[in-house]
Amino acid sequence: MGLMAKIDQEDQSKAQLRANEILYSAMQLFADEGYHAVSTRKIAAKAGVSEGTLFNHFGAKQGLMRALLESIYGELKENASEILKNELATKPRLQALALNHIRVMSRDNALFMRLIQSYMNVDISGYTNIAGSVLHEMNLSYAWVFDFAVKEGIERGEIRQDINISALRDLFFGGLEYGSRSMFLHNAFNECETRVASLIEPLWLSMQVGQVMDQAEPRLTEACQRLEDVALRLESLQSK
Amino acid sequence: MGLMAKIDQEDQSKAQLRANEILYSAMQLFADEGYHAVSTRKIAAKAGVSEGTLFNHFGAKQGLMRALLESIYGELKENASEILKNELATKPRLQALALNHIRVMSRDNALFMRLIQSYMNVDISGYTNIAGSVLHEMNLSYAWVFDFAVKEGIERGEIRQDINISALRDLFFGGLEYGSRSMFLHNAFNECETRVASLIEPLWLSMQVGQVMDQAEPRLTEACQRLEDVALRLESLQSK
DNA sequence: AATATAATTTAAGTGTCACTCATTTTTTAT
DNA sequence: ATAAAAAATGAGTGACACTTAAATTATATT
Numbered sequence A, B: 001m002g003l004m005a006k007i008d009q010e011d012q013s014k015a016q017l018r019a020n021e022i023l024y025s026a027m028q029l030f031a032d033e034g035y036h037a038v039s040t041r042k043i044a045a046k047a048g049v050s051e052g053t054l055f056n057h058f059g060a061k062q063g064l065m066r067a068l069l070e071s072i073y074g075e076l077k078e079n080a081s082e083i084l085k086n087e088l089a090t091k092p093r094l095q096a097l098a099l100n101h102i103r104v105m106s107r108d109n110a111l112f113m114r115l116i117q118s119y120m121n122v123d124i125s126g127y128t129n130i131a132g133s134v135l136h137e138m139n140l141s142y143a144w145v146f147d148f149a150v151k152e153g154i155e156r157g158e159i160r161q162d163i164n165i166s167a168l169r170d171l172f173f174g175g176l177e178y179g180s181r182s183m184f185l186h187n188a189f190n191e192c193e194t195r196v197a198s199l200i201e202p203l204w205l206s207m208q209v210g211q212v213m214d215q216a217e218p219r220l221t222e223a224c225q226r227l228e229d230v231a232l233r234l235e236s237l238q239s240k
Numbered sequence C: 001a002a003t004a005t006a007a008t009t010t011a012a013g014t015g016t017c018a019c020t021c022a023t024t025t026t027t028t029a030t
Numbered sequence D: 001a002t003a004a005a006a007a008a009t010g011a012g013t014g015a016c017a018c019t020t021a022a023a024t025t026a027t028a029t030t
Helices: A003-008 A014-033 A040-047 A051-058 A061-086 A090-107 A109-120 A127-155 A165-185 A189-239 B003-008 B014-033 B040-047 B051-058 B061-086 B090-107 B109-120 B127-155 B165-185 B189-239
Strands: none
Touching: A014 A040, A014 A051, A014 A061, A014 A109, A040 A051, A051 A061, A061 A090, A061 A109, A061 A127, A090 A127, A090 A165, A090 A189, A127 A165, A165 A189, A165 B165, A165 B189, A189 B165, A189 B189, B014 B040, B014 B051, B014 B061, B040 B051, B051 B061, B061 B090, B061 B127, B090 B127, B090 B165, B090 B189, B127 B165, B165 B189
């Protein structure tokens, strides 16, 4: 469930509602102006609370970012499990997962870049170490959907068995992030589908390439054999 | 040339030497404690100058980061052109480029994460917009080495012609960054070569897969030719 | 060598920042 | 209605990146 929806809900304590209001204000400001450009005072003012309240709820400015990133990962994971439920073939599954990833990323790219930093535990002290490990766990459990889809693809015989899953995972998510970064730089958000397709294609090919050979070879041999048989029959027909 | 070397040089003005001393102090502190954890005061103290001098030379704290990132990119580019000069076959070229990239990245990962942020123009105002575009240019001119190697591979017939270079580029650099991030998290720096190899393999396979068809094609052509020959003979037989 | 001019360095500011804490206000339990 | 607990407040704090006017050093000219 998105942040927007949470604010309108009534079945939560006033404290939770306050927290969500603050978080929503922070999200808007971060998205518009960037993390460092927005002061805690400004966030508190926009949410209509005092600065102290903000710190009571989130401990530190980084706490806001952590909560937002958890919310984004939650969305990513929800969408992903929906995709795995609805799409059954492996290739469209991977394409849908990629499209979901790239869309959420390009929408919240400022937050996502911040995520990478938190994720790396770089430039961060004390408090955020916890956040770092939480995010790491979230990232792992999200990246797991790729592994799941690929493994099921192998079981079904859609993908050859001797692939290196972790390498393909790195290429998949890394390629998506790198690609969406350049998409962001060129303001080419309309190319999402095309880019995703051309990104998946090489990976899909490499997952199948063994099968292309394996499947093509007997068929080619068979076809050649049949043609040659026909040729022989025809030749013997002529010689009579 | 590395920063370390620059400090010992004598064929540069006192001003340049000062700047390099400050930059070197900043690099060490950033690497040890992270960008945000280090104050300009601390950098100035380590370099043995006043805080004002630092700002005279680099304009802002971000200016230090910009200069450092330019130096890293410079190293990446130097190594890359060296690789292109020494290695002639395409696959080892790509592997060497990847290894160089991953090694420099894992050494300076804190700086590199900061680079990504600068590169994105996220969280950054005024001054760093310039830095952003400079870095963008550097990134483009560096990423060009991949395109060069691949294009030359196509010319030589090592790689099929109908590949999508930009998609492969995204997968290459994205996969490397994502992979080195997880390598960093698991402190598995000794696996560099293995990881690079398994990352390149799927890409290389997908660049070549068209050649599987190329191998099949002559056999099909031959078979068809034989059948057509027979057909011709039969036609001439019938007409008699 | 003396002087004028330019470039560089300095250190004492300045406003803003994330964050704290004693106090007040609101909510919950009795 | 009252006591106890929880939450909200806003003035206050040190640290921060960055500025600026004055002092120092380097360079050019006579």
